[in-house]
Amino acid sequence: MATLSPKDLHLSVSKSQDTAGTVAVEQAIFTSARTSNKDGYQLVAWSPGISAEDARLLAVWGPAHDSMIVSDPSDVSLNFHPLGQGKFCVSRTMLGTAEYSGRGGRQVYTHCFILSTEGFTRFQNDPFRVVSAALAIRDLRPGSELPTDLPTLKMLPSGPPVEPAMIRLFDAPLQQQMLVSWTHMALTTNKLTFTGSYNDRFLAVFFNLLPVSVRPQFSFSTRLRYSPRRDFRLIGLGSDIEEQKKASRQEGCSVFQFDAPARSPEMSRHPWATWVQVALCHREHDEAARMIGEVPLSARLEDLPSIGNRFRVAMSGRRMREAAASPAPVESVVVPETNADRDELLTLVERALEGDVAALERLNSTWCAQPDRQMESLREECARHFVKLAQERTIEPGTKASVAIEILSLILRTSI
Amino acid sequence: MTKRVLVAMDSYRLAECAVPVSCYICGVDNNYNTELCRHCAAPLALSHQARTQGLRPQMVAVLGTAAAGKTVYLGMLLDMLTRQNGRVQVLARGAFSITLQQRTMMALSNCRFPEKTPNEPDRWNWVHCQAKINSKKNPMELIMPDMAGEAILEEIDHPNAYPAIHSFLEKCSAVILLADTDRIERGGAEQNYFLMKLITYLSEQDNRKVRGKSTRPVAIVYSKADRCEPCFDDPELYAREKTPNLWQQVQQRFTNYGFFASGVAGSVGFRDAPGEGPTAVPLRIEPRGIVEPFEWLVRKI
Numbered sequence: 001m002a003t004l005s006p007k008d009l010h011l012s013v014s015k016s017q018d019t020a021g022t023v024a025v026e027q028a029i030f031t032s033a034r035t036s037n038k039d040g041y042q043l044v045a046w047s048p049g050i051s052a053e054d055a056r057l058l059a060v061w062g063p064a065h066d067s068m069i070v071s072d073p074s075d076v077s078l079n080f081h082p083l084g085q086g087k088f089c090v091s092r093t094m095l096g097t098a099e100y101s102g103r104g105g106r107q108v109y110t111h112c113f114i115l116s117t118e119g120f121t122r123f124q125n126d127p128f129r130v131v132s133a134a135l136a137i138r139d140l141r142p143g144s145e146l147p148t149d150l151p152t153l154k155m156l157p158s159g160p161p162v163e164p165a166m167i168r169l170f171d172a173p174l175q176q177q178m179l180v181s182w183t184h185m186a187l188t189t190n191k192l193t194f195t196g197s198y199n200d201r202f203l204a205v206f207f208n209l210l211p212v213s214v215r216p217q218f219s220f221s222t223r224l225r226y227s228p229r230r231d232f233r234l235i236g237l238g239s240d241i242e243e244q245k246k247a248s249r250q251e252g253c254s255v256f257q258f259d260a261p262a263r264s265p266e267m268s269r270h271p272w273a274t275w276v277q278v279a280l281c282h283r284e285h286d287e288a289a290r291m292i293g294e295v296p297l298s299a300r301l302e303d304l305p306s307i308g309n310r311f312r313v314a315m316s317g318r319r320m321r322e323a324a325a326s327p328a329p330v331e332s333v334v335v336p337e338t339n340a341d342r343d344e345l346l347t348l349v350e351r352a353l354e355g356d357v358a359a360l361e362r363l364n365s366t367w368c369a370q371p372d373r374q375m376e377s378l379r380e381e382c383a384r385h386f387v388k389l390a391q392e393r394t395i396e397p398g399t400k401a402s403v404a405i406e407i408l409s410l411i412l413r414t415s416i
Numbered sequence: 417m418t419k420r421v422l423v424a425m426d427s428y429r430l431a432e433c434a435v436p437v438s439c440y441i442c443g444v445d446n447n448y449n450t451e452l453c454r455h456c457a458a459p460l461a462l463s464h465q466a467r468t469q470g471l472r473p474q475m476v477a478v479l480g481t482a483a484a485g486k487t488v489y490l491g492m493l494l495d496m497l498t499r500q501n502g503r504v505q506v507l508a509r510g511a512f513s514i515t516l517q518q519r520t521m522m523a524l525s526n527c528r529f530p531e532k533t534p535n536e537p538d539r540w541n542w543v544h545c546q547a548k549i550n551s552k553k554n555p556m557e558l559i560m561p562d563m564a565g566e567a568i569l570e571e572i573d574h575p576n577a578y579p580a581i582h583s584f585l586e587k588c589s590a591v592i593l594l595a596d597t598d599r600i601e602r603g604g605a606e607q608n609y610f611l612m613k614l615i616t617y618l619s620e621q622d623n624r625k626v627r628g629k630s631t632r633p634v635a636i637v638y639s640k641a642d643r644c645e646p647c648f649d650d651p652e653l654y655a656r657e658k659t660p661n662l663w664q665q666v667q668q669r670f671t672n673y674g675f676f677a678s679g680v681a682g683s684v685g686f687r688d689a690p691g692e693g694p695t696a697v698p699l700r701i702e703p704r705g706i707v708e709p710f711e712w713l714v715r716k717i
Contacts (some may be wrong), residue, residue, distance in 0.1 A: 017700065024510070034530075038482075038606070039481055040532075040564070040565055040566035041482075041566045042566065059570055059574075062535075064564070065533075065564075066534050098689075099695070101483035103483060104531055104692075105531050106692065189544060227457075228538055230450060250450075250451070251447060
């Protein structure tokens with residue numbers, strides 16, 4: 001394991017200082033150690049730009065003994081929160097060496113990166129880009145010896161405000177449904193704990209799908225025990241049942257279960273989440289990225305419903321115009337004119353529920369290509385038929401039928 | 417025909433929830449059914465219990481650096497006092513008050529010391545108990561938290577960093593200061609400086625109210641004294657010789673003070689587990705001088 005020493009970091013700084021467009025990032029290490037100042041959890045090393053107030057706040061937010069939910073030394077917790085006025089802290093926590101006092105357990109080692117508002121904006125207000133840039137410079141794991149001082153880092157931000165490739169990662173209907181539900185919950189609650197088997201990539205995609213100006217409002221922690229002292233907005237608790245119970249007892253905490261996400265009713269869904277659903281279902285990744293990237297930096301969280309509605313209408317309108325200009329392939333689409341066609345659609349629903357991919361595709365193309373009132377009433381009829389059939393059957397989670405239900409829920413825009 | 421019936425109006429039950437509950441430690445109002453204070457994270461069970469009892473609980477602070485032995489001392493003290501020992505009898509109030517005692521004794525019985533107390537106030541163990549002394553007619557209600565050493569020092573260096581500690585130290589009636597004898601014997605000066613800081617902080621809190629020396633009782637306890645036998649013989653002499661600055665400060669700032677020596681582990685060994693470094697192992701449990709400082713303090717309150 002590489003040891004983090006100030007000397008090594010100086011070398012990397014001198015390299016990056018030659019590169020134009022770098023951002024000055026302060027750093028600090030918060031962990032348990034016996035130093036000349038005091039024993040126990042403290043800031044053991046920090047760069048020159050860390051003020052006394054920053055140090056005090058870092059000690060308040062810093063995770064101390066037994067704060068990590070996991071006990072695997074290789075597991076990592078990522079955290080992001082504001083640090084007083086005009087500063088942000090992105091930190092990476094993991095278990096280090098043995099606790100210095102011989103009382104058992106490992107030290108909890110946190111490497112913090114502190115950016116000014118301007119510096120953070122250069123990273124598109126995305127904490128994951130800061131972590132990536134930091135990891136590109138150094139190995140952030142604790143070494144056998146703790147450094148005593150650290151230099152100010154020069155990091156190079158890169159990439160557009162929104163990465164279409166990140167959105168493309170969530171292509172499966174189940175993932176899309178989860179992302180839509182998550183976006184709705186995250187935007188409509190003040191404090192959201194999330195449980196189950198999630199990974200950091202999910203949070204990275206969520207940040208990517210937010211306008212740059214509102215990203216700083218979503219402070220988060222992953223794999224840290226819940227503590228009211230650390231006022232995160234999104235709190236990842238893994239699968240620890242005790243921590244979940246503890247968090248749910250606190251005031252104003254909502255829960256999102258990754259293993260069984262609750263669907264939000266379409267009518268009450270946050271408009272931004274609805275727009276995300278439209279963008280994901282239509283696989284308009286580049287267009288979605290362009291639209292999010294064009295949201296002005298003055299946009300606030302309160303403005304997201306109206307912006308979301310506008311985007312949804314714009315995207316649907318464009319698709320309708322394109323559909324009118326180029327006729328859809330007639331063979332795969334059911335054009336409902338008679339009762340026989342209606343019956344055919346209901347049969348398609350039944351076949352789709354059996355896991356028939358061709359039926360799913362035909363149903364999907366039917367409503368994508370024919371957005372008119374007659375089709376809307378047929379969609380509702382098919383949705384009712386689908387709900388009735390789904391409720392009659394006993395469907396095991398993880399089977400082909402359960403996946404079909406998820407996809408049909410998206411196509412028919414309904415929930416069971 | 418309609419029979420006349422009496423229907424209970426359950427809405428009155430909501431009236432109870434509309435009344436805020438003040439935190440017993442910091443005084444901030446909280447929702448009725450909240451578990452921890454939204455300001456200082458102290459358990460609101462303390463407030464509920466204080467409200468149902470006629471007697472207002474007194475607060476006793478147990479302070480010391482990280483790894484000075486606060487958890488072990490408090491856990492062992494409670495375990496000893498909850499047995500019939502003749503001089504002081506303690507009765508725990510609320511199931512949460514037994515957790516500290518339980519964790520400490522379970523750890524010691526498994527030949528290990530309890531894990532480090534986390535820095536987060538919501539994870540501290542609070543003890544609410546009733547203490548009865550033979551010579552006193554009425555029993556006393558006491559609240560004693562087991563706080564993390566780093567948090568105490570952080571609060572002293574940056575007041576209001578930990579609202580729970582700030583409010584608690586302002587209101588507490590008596591203080592037990594633990595000095596780590598092992599580290600003093602090894603020549604470290606940090607115990608001396610830490611305790612001097614604490615003494616200054618506490619006396620200045622009192623001087624805001626009344627000028628002159630503080631009357632708040634303070635027991636300076638040399639913990640882990642089994643590592644230095646002369647400390648047991650005359651703790652005050654030990655204080656004068658080994659921590660002269662502290663001894664001087666206490667003399668000048670407090671009127672009610674006492675020096676004590678205590679030890680829980682009669683002997684300590686070290687186990688070197690691969691990847692985890694040396695871990696201290698209590699080889700035998702031999703509590704000495706645990707009850708005396710507490711008994712002295714309770715008589716002074």
